Amino acid sequence: MKSTEQRVSKILSRGIIKNILPSESELKKKLLSGEQLRFYIGADPTGPSLHLSHAKNFMLLEEFRQLGHKVFVLFGDLTACIGDPTDRNAARTRLTREEAKKNVDSWVNQIKAIINFDDHDNPAEVVLNSTWFDQMSVTEMIELLSQTTVQRMLERDMFEKRINNNQPIFLHEFVYPLFQGYDSVALDVDVELCGTDQTFNALAGRDLLKRFKGKEKFVVAVNLMENPATGELMSKSNGTGVFLGTNPKTMFGEVMSLPDEMIEVVLINNTRVALDEIAQLDIKNKPRDAKLFTAEKLVSIFYGERAGKDEKESFIQTFSKKSFPSDAPKVEIEENQLDLLSLVKRCQPEKSNNEIRRLISQGAVSLNGNKITDFEESLVISQGMELKVGKRGFFHIN
């Protein structure tokens, strides 16, 4: 077992953390004091799915839990109903409480592989900020609102931009930082982990905590995972996402389809592979191997080592060696004879006929390894036929 000091240094220096306020050395001192600190990450459950950039925050939190600190995963079910003004479109996509609650359940499910909620002695704890905001009286709210000034809020770049662009700022989003910040007070924390884009909000919380409780909160700002070549953030719309809550095969594939530049970013943020081991991978010259390694690691973390190995093997067999995957779904066909269009439709009923016609004429469909481009071609169905549709659609015909 390494000394606490070594473990702490390792966590702080891996390259995940961008900035520590008020200072790294102060935090380090505190971490080594032997005191059990209270950590938290807050996240507004605005959508159903999480990706790796979210996951890395929770993984970091888990490391602090393993050091013996108390950690909270805070879901802003109430603040999600406000909409963080950081997101330009948030004002439009306000959630109902029911939607937020649903997302919370889904998120907990997705992160329980990387954060331990069941530890006997020191489990991570899920908290919802509606717990305290629902109890808050108007008197208390006025007290909260009186803790800051309009000028102070206006320091926020986002608000300044909106004013310059003649974009609206609604009152409820204007005070959003205050509400988010109050979470720190309610939870009485020592340290908050947040994305660099949330620094302003986290600092608002730091101020509040100082005023209400005279306590100095540390803010640990972590990098957002972005493509070093293009600066693109990981997100669904950029197509650069690896999403949690799918399945091992999908996750493996999503990693393989990441741009090569993302390999190192993912290894650093989402695995704990030693930095010198990452360097030895020689990503530049062997991107494919490095990516396979990364994909296996990730699937192992989320679904277990067995799944990681299996998916890697399956990927190599299917896409490198081009052999028909043995775990392809089986489709029962009663008829002895069927045209190609209908056959594909049986396997992928969610596709429209037009789409299937298109695929066939583009040469995407093959039977037993032979490409067929006539969708009207009548086929004699036999046991064990192998149908391939596109890159990833594999079916055994029975």
Next chain:
RNA sequence: GGAGGAGUGCCCGAGUGGUUAAAGGGGACGGGCUGUAAACCCGUUAGCUUAGCUUACGUUGGUUCAAAUCCAACCUCCUCCA
């Protein structure tokens, strides 16, 4: 309360009466290439009983041989003034 502006396909965004199922970009999908589902090149991207038909540009009506494009009402959103 007054004046003005906007609502287009999965997303962003052109388009102001007629080859417009709607430019362009993104995403996605397919093909080629690659011992990566990366990159790159090319193509596709409403549905159907597919040489035809049906549905589609906020909603509902109207004008016209013909409307995303003109008119009316309504809904939603934004800006400025007060």
